[in-house]
Amino acid sequence: MRLGALTMPILDKLSHALHLDKNKKDKKDKKAAEKASEPESSKPATEPPASTSANTEPAPSATAEPASATLEAAPATTDEPVPAMSAEEKTRVFDKSGVTVIFVLGGPGVGKGTQCANLVNDFGFCHLSGARSGSATPCVYLTDARHVAGDLLRAEQNREGSEYGEMIRTYIKEGQIVPMEVTIKLLENAMKAALAEGRSGEGWADGKGRFLIDGFPRKMDQAEKFDDEVCECSLVLFFTTTEEEMSKRLLKRGETSGREDDNAESIKKRLLVYQEKTMPVIEHYTKLHKVASIDASATIEEVHQKAKAIVEGVLSGAVSRNITA
Secondary structure (H helix, E strand, O other): OOOOOOOOOHHHHHHHHHHHHHHHHHHHHHHHHHHHOOOHHHOOOOOOOOOOOOOOOOOOOOOOOOOOOOOOOHHHHOOOOOOOOOHHHOOOOOOOOOEEEEEEEEOOOOOHHHHHHHHHHHHOOEEEEOOOOOOOOOOOEEEOOOOEEEEHHHHHHHOOOOOOHHHHHHHHHOOOOOOHHHHHHHHHHHHHHHHHOOOOOOOOHHHOEEEEEEOOOOOHHHHHHHHHHOOOOOEEEEEEOOHHHHHHHHHHHHHHHOOOOOOHHHHHHHHHHHHHHHHHHHHHHHHOOOEEEEEOOOOHHHHHHHHHHHHHHHHHOOOOOOEEO
C-alpha cells in the first residue's frame, strides 16, 4: 500500500485564504467608492449631503490591506479542510540515532538466515524475520542468540486479548496474505519488546538497540511504510548469487526440509516474484546509498567475513555508501 500523494502545505493554504479575504474586501471597498461618486440627483432625497469637513476621514482605498487580515482569521474565510501531515512531518516510532535497523535481502536459498545467525553472534543483534518468498502468509518470527520466540503471527493469533488475533486466523484459514499493516505492527511490537527487556551488551545501553530484519521489506510499499512510520533503516545487506545456484541449493534443501515450496516448479515462481517485487526495493535503497551487495556464491565462512566487516563499518560510522563485496 503506497502512501497517498503529498497535500498542499498548510502555509500555502493559509496564504490562499488571505488572498480570498483581501479580494472580498477589495470588491466591497470598490462598490462603496462607486456609490460615493454617484451624482447627488441619483441619491435618495433622504440621504444627507456628503460632509466636506476637514475632520471627515477619507474613504478607505480600494487597494488598502485590511488590518484584520491575520493568520488567525484566515480559517474562517474558507471551507477547505486542513491538510493531512506529510510523511516527512510524521514522527517515527524509533530514532535511527538510537535504534539500528539493517534489512537483509536476497533471493530464495541465498543463505540469509545462516548469515543472520552469524551476525547475531558477532554483534548481539535481535533477529526479526519477515515473510518467506512465495509463501501464502508472512512468516514473521523473532530469534536471537539466546532463544526462539516463535512465529509472531501465530503467537499473535493465539494471544489473549489480541486486537489482530481473529483477523489473522481468518486470513490464514482462507489462505490469504495478512495485511502489510499488521505485519509491520507486529515487527514494531517485537522491537519494543526487545528494547523493554533491558538487554546488556554493546549496542543495547541507554535504550538503544540493534535489529536485523531478514526477508523484509519485499515490496516498495512495505519499505516506505516501515521507513516513514517505524524506523529508518541504516543499511540493506543484499546477498546475491545466480539463479542456477539458488535453485541448486533449494532443491538440495528440499530433500530434508519438508517444505512444499522447495521443488522445481515452486522455485521458478519464487525467483520470478523475487525479480518483480524485491529488486525494485534494492534499486530504491541503492539510490539512497544504503546497499551492501555481497556475493553469496562463496563458502559460508567467506560470506560471513565479508558481511561482518561491512556491518562493523556501519556500526562504527565508517560505512555510509553503496558497497560491493
